[in-house]
Amino acid sequence: MKAGLAKTQNSLVGRVDSLLRGRTVIDDEVIEDLEEILITADLGMQTTMQLISALEKRRGRGQLDTPDQLRNALKEELEAMLQLDSKSFDVDGKGAPYVIIVVGVNGVGKTTTIGKLANQLTRQGKKVVLGAGDTFRAAAAEQLSIWGERTGVDVIRHQEGADPGAVAFDAAKAAVARQADVLILDTAGRLHTKVNLMEELKKLRRILEREIPGAPHQTLLVLDATTGQNALNQAKLFNEAVDIDGIALTKLDGTAKGGIVVAIAAELKLPVRFVGVGEQIDDLRPFDASMFVEALFEK
Amino acid sequence: MFDNLSEKLDSVFKKLRGHGRLTEQHVKETMREIRLVLLEADVNFRVVKDFVKRVGERAIGQDVLKSLTPGQQVIKIVREELASLMGEGEDNSLNVAARPPVPIMLCGLQGAGKTTTCGKLAMKLRRDKRTPLLVPADIYRPAAIEQLKTLGRQLDIEVYDSQADQDPVDICTKAKAYAELNGFDTIILDTAGRLHIDTELMQELQRIASSVAPQEILFVADAMTGQDAVNVAASFDEQLPLTGVVLTKLDGDARGGAALSIRAVTGKPIKLIGMGEKLDALEQFHPDRMAQRILGMGDVLSLIEKAQHAVEADEAADMEERLRKDGFTLETFLEQMQMIKKMGSMESLLKMIPGAGKALKQAGGMQLPEEELKKVEAIIRSMTQKERSDHRILNGSRRLRIANGSGTRVQDVNQLLKRFTEAQKMMKKMQKMGPKGLKGMLGRGGQLPF
Ligand SMILES: Nc1nc2c(ncn2[C@@H]2O[C@H](COP(=O)(O)OP(=O)(O)OP(=O)(O)O)[C@@H](O)[C@H]2O)c(=O)[nH]1
Ligand SMILES: Nc1nc2c(ncn2[C@@H]2O[C@H](COP(=O)(O)OP(=O)(O)OP(=O)(O)O)[C@@H](O)[C@H]2O)c(=O)[nH]1
Ligand SMILES: [Mg+2]
Ligand SMILES: [Mg+2]
Numbered sequence: 001m002k003a004g005l006a007k008t009q010n011s012l013v014g015r016v017d018s019l020l021r022g023r024t025v026i027d028d029e030v031i032e033d034l035e036e037i038l039i040t041a042d043l044g045m046q047t048t049m050q051l052i053s054a055l056e057k058r059r060g061r062g063q064l065d066t067p068d069q070l071r072n073a074l075k076e077e078l079e080a081m082l083q084l085d086s087k088s089f090d091v092d093g094k095g096a097p098y099v100i101i102v103v104g105v106n107g108v109g110k111t112t113t114i115g116k117l118a119n120q121l122t123r124q125g126k127k128v129v130l131g132a133g134d135t136f137r138a139a140a141a142e143q144l145s146i147w148g149e150r151t152g153v154d155v156i157r158h159q160e161g162a163d164p165g166a167v168a169f170d171a172a173k174a175a176v177a178r179q180a181d182v183l184i185l186d187t188a189g190r191l192h193t194k195v196n197l198m199e200e201l202k203k204l205r206r207i208l209e210r211e212i213p214g215a216p217h218q219t220l221l222v223l224d225a226t227t228g229q230n231a232l233n234q235a236k237l238f239n240e241a242v243d244i245d246g247i248a249l250t251k252l253d254g255t256a257k258g259g260i261v262v263a264i265a266a267e268l269k270l271p272v273r274f275v276g277v278g279e280q281i282d283d284l285r286p287f288d289a290s291m292f293v294e295a296l297f298e299k
Numbered sequence: 300m301f302d303n304l305s306e307k308l309d310s311v312f313k314k315l316r317g318h319g320r321l322t323e324q325h326v327k328e329t330m331r332e333i334r335l336v337l338l339e340a341d342v343n344f345r346v347v348k349d350f351v352k353r354v355g356e357r358a359i360g361q362d363v364l365k366s367l368t369p370g371q372q373v374i375k376i377v378r379e380e381l382a383s384l385m386g387e388g389e390d391n392s393l394n395v396a397a398r399p400p401v402p403i404m405l406c407g408l409q410g411a412g413k414t415t416t417c418g419k420l421a422m423k424l425r426r427d428k429r430t431p432l433l434v435p436a437d438i439y440r441p442a443a444i445e446q447l448k449t450l451g452r453q454l455d456i457e458v459y460d461s462q463a464d465q466d467p468v469d470i471c472t473k474a475k476a477y478a479e480l481n482g483f484d485t486i487i488l489d490t491a492g493r494l495h496i497d498t499e500l501m502q503e504l505q506r507i508a509s510s511v512a513p514q515e516i517l518f519v520a521d522a523m524t525g526q527d528a529v530n531v532a533a534s535f536d537e538q539l540p541l542t543g544v545v546l547t548k549l550d551g552d553a554r555g556g557a558a559l560s561i562r563a564v565t566g567k568p569i570k571l572i573g574m575g576e577k578l579d580a581l582e583q584f585h586p587d588r589m590a591q592r593i594l595g596m597g598d599v600l601s602l603i604e605k606a607q608h609a610v611e612a613d614e615a616a617d618m619e620e621r622l623r624k625d626g627f628t629l630e631t632f633l634e635q636m637q638m639i640k641k642m643g644s645m646e647s648l649l650k651m652i653p654g655a656g657k658a659l660k661q662a663g664g665m666q667l668p669e670e671e672l673k674k675v676e677a678i679i680r681s682m683t684q685k686e687r688s689d690h691r692i693l694n695g696s697r698r699l700r701i702a703n704g705s706g707t708r709v710q711d712v713n714q715l716l717k718r719f720t721e722a723q724k725m726m727k728k729m730q731k732m733g734p735k736g737l738k739g740m741l742g743r744g745g746q747l748p749f
Contacts, residue, residue: 036344039338039344039526040343040344040526041526042341042525042526042527044339045335045338045339105523105548105551106410106412106548106576107409107410107411107412107521107548108410109409109410115441136576137446137576138414138418138445138446138447138449138450138453139442139443139445139446139448139449140442142441142442142445142446143440143441143442143445143446145442146441146442147441160449189576191548191550191551191552192551192552193550193551193552224410224521224523226408226521226524226525226527226528226531227521227523227524227525228341228523228524228525228526228528228553228556228557229339229340229341229525229554230341230523230551230552230553230554231523231525233552233553251408251409251410253494254408254494254495254496254527254531255494255495255496255527255530255531256525256526256527257527260525279409279439279440
């Protein structure tokens with residue numbers, strides 16, 4: 001009971017309440033504290049200012065005089081930013097196999113997310129094939145192969161240092177031949193600023209496109225929740241290069257909030273589809289805007 | 300959002316330049332801008348608050364008011380404070396002077412770059428005439444041991460033969476004994492990534508630390524880390540006797556405010572930085588350069604070093620000579636692009652130069668992927684010598700001829716010429732910057748005019 005209470009005190013409700021305790025009006029100090037909460041959750045200055053000014057507007061209209069109103073207004077504004085209409089993630093749709101390519105900067109959790117995703121899909125009765133498109137990092141293919149063993153899924157791999165394009169090609173061929181429902185291609189981590197590596201990604205996309213009509217059906221960008229403002233640059237440049245369809249936000253089991261995805265949603269309209277909450281096979285969840293917003297305000 | 304960091308600072312400069320003397324109001328305004336710049340660079344909210352307060356107080360002080368150029372004075376103070384906070388002037392070298400085998404332990408969050416840094420460290424130590432043994436102590440992450448073994452093979456450096464069913468503490472103590480017996484003078488312990496709030500795994504690190512008594516316990520952190528850097532670093536520092544920090548992935552465009560945050564909460568020196576995935580991409584940490592980077596002032600020194608690395612010295616010298624003789628022409632433009640391709644992304648490099656962010660934006664981005672470069676090359680190769688040295692004579696019919704000759708469209712030719720004239724303007728702008736101009740500065744080392 002007490003633990004439960006402590007938990008609510010740390011939640012959005014709790015924190016906003018404690019901001020407002022003993023106050024009858026919402027004054028500048030409250031707004032300032034709110035600013036701190038938003039910035040320390042990595043929302044970024046621009047988005048924070050945008051939110052604050054939206055709240056100020058409401059306050060000006062006399063719609064923001066009580067704690068309840070502030071709380072609701074905040075939730076409304078944030079959830080509105082995060083709820084995006086977007087291309088669905090529906091592996092049953094067209095495309096046999098449905099092709100997913102997973103991209104992102106180094107060490108964010110691409111390979112692990114693929115392992116978790118393969119697990120979810122096989123549990124749904126789908127036949128999945130994985131392509132070890134990271135031929136650069138030491139033992140990247142071994143890592144993916146272990147995930148393949150864990151999930152009972154075939155992994156198409158080449159030697160270290162091989163052409164990732166050849167892996168994409170073989171993986172596509174194999175997925176078709178084995179009548180897989182889903183093909184997931186892992187790619188090497190790369191910084192969005194490296195032009196030649198981004199070109200390589202475009203090439204992988206083209207190869208998939210050529211081998212399987214309509215592919216890739218889903219280009220998933222993996223972002224690390226611990227990342228700060230740079231994640232916006234990552235999203236921008238990866239989106240420019242390979243048209244991102246959705247985001248997987250990993251490592252939300254730590255203390256970082258991943259608030260930058262609010263800025264990304266606001267600016268680039270890219271939806272978060274999955275969140276990673278651990279290193280184990282089951283630690284992947286569908287994104288829930290309302291829960292995410294709650295967690296933004298947890299201490 | 301990021302490009303305008305340096306632009307914002309430029310406007311701060313401008314505002315300050317406009318006034319002769321600093322009043323409290325000026326300082327307040329400036330500090331507001333500095334605060335914004337730091338927050339956008341991911342420096343932690345609290346750290347920024349303290350910093351701005353302290354610098355503001357110093358700025359209002361006597362010495363600044365008496366100065367004839369208070370604006371520059373404030374900027375100087377900000378930079379100095381940042382650099383000194385990050386350890387300017389302090390010894391941040393790796394401490395391996397102890398009875399061998401000297402254990403170095405790396406720890407940090409998942410995916411920070413520990414294993415890669417272990418490989419880089421081993422390479423660096425070997426260069427320093429030491430004989431390191433790499434020790435994989437990550438039994439959790441799939442293929443983590445194999446990853447380090449692969450790196451060892453690439454480097455031809457021995458890797459202790461750990462197995463995933465062993466206990467990490469056991470691995471480390473046995474590896475130390477093995478090193479002692481076999482004449483290794485340093486052991487590099489690669490531990491699994493873990494969350495600072497994972498009590499069990501943090502205790503494992505404590506057990507390793509107490510059983511092998513590492514000479515260095517390095518906290519490896521990703522330069523792209525946001526506001527949470529303070530929580531993670533403070534927590535690792537509380538639970539382990541950290542001796543230093545390695546900041547990875549600084550080869551990207553992250554401002555790296557986490558450097559300041561981590562330093563502020565741990566007080567531990569940043570010893571090394573990761574500048575790429577390759578095993579030779581480990582460098583010394585320079586507090587002043589980091590301060591400039593955080594402020595968005597451009598890391599010109601690193602740029603020079605990078606240029607030196609990528610372009611043969613005589614190639615660059617030759618280029619400089621021709622530039623002096625012929626000026627910036629389409630021919631030199633092409634050659635420069637080819638050189639820059641070698642250095643990786645032009646845009647990310649140029650962003651390191653103060654003011655270049657703005658110029659780039661005006662030029663509509665300068666990214667030249669492979670195919671684009673080929674096109675440019677074809678177009679320029681289809682021009683006569685005269686046309687190459689003076690683009691102004693390129694009228695409509697000449698452009699059509701060139702398009703046909705290069706298998707491109709007239710629009711492509713036009714676009715290239717537009718790019719070229721923008722670049723020319725940018726060059727002029729850059730040359731005007733600084734006391735002797737950027738060209739002079741870079742030219743000193745016989746390097747690229749960019
Ligand atoms: N705590 C936590 N750790 C995670 C999560 N997702 C991945 N990781 C860990 O993060 C580290 C990096 O994960 P990988 O899947 O190898 O990342 P990657 O993006 O494939 O890395 P590269 O291929 O090297 O670019 C591993 O230690 C994973 O176990 C998550 O949701 N929570
Ligand atoms: N661009 C760049 N990539 C780096 C750098 N250092 C490491 N990496 C990459 O970051 C990713 C993660 O590196 P690892 O060395 O596996 O990280 P780790 O901390 O050992 O990861 P875990 O053991 O899973 O916690 C890999 O793709 C590395 O190649 C760096 O300085 N720059
Ligand atoms: Mg991977
Ligand atoms: Mg590792």
